[in-house]
Amino acid sequence: GFVDVSTFGQILDMDDxxxxxxxxxxxxxDFFDQANQTFAKMDTALEAEDFNELKELGHFLKGSSATLGLVKVRDSCEKIQHYGDKKDTSGTIDEPDERLLLSQLDKTIASAKQEFTEVEKELRKFYSDSA
Structure with a gap:
């Protein structure tokens, strides 16, 4: 699924x-707010073709989504980080074609948003059920 249960479980274990x-x-x-702000910044950076900013934003959101065990969002953000660094998906090979990178960034940001929306819905349901 969208959530690594053992990682998320460690967060839940901290609840009194x-x-x-x-x-x-x-x-x-807090992560929901952070993610929404970061996606808005990604859109702006994509329009401005600001690769470095996209690399930083991808890296930032990768970290916070990994902490919660949101694996699909994390994986998409890692790709955004690589593309922003003008590398291929793996992050190891230079990709000189900026048009291609921008197209990949556009698709990957859209995927990350979709994955985030799904997981946000699940988690909001989880918290409203446990309220």
């Missing part, structure tokens, strides 16, 4: 109270 889950809820809902 399984009923209100105040601690993990705070982390998760």
């Amino acid at each position: 109270d399984d009923d209100d889950r105040e601690f993990s809820r705070g982390i998760v809902f």
Whole structure:
């Protein structure tokens, strides 16, 4: 699925109270805000063809999504980081074709947003059920 259960479980283990889950809820809902802001910045950077900014934003969101175990978002953000670094998907081979990279970035950002929307829906449901 969209969430690595053992990683997310470690966050849930930090909750003092399984009923209100105040601690993990705070982390998760902060991530939602962070992700939405980051995606907005990615859109701006993509329009400006600012590869370095896209690399940084991809790296940033990769880290915070990995912390929560959001594996699909993490993987897409890692690709965004690589493309922003003007590398191929693996991050090891230089990709000189900026048109191609921009096209890949466009697609990958769209995928990341879609994956985020799915996981956000699941997590919001989880927290409303446990409220």
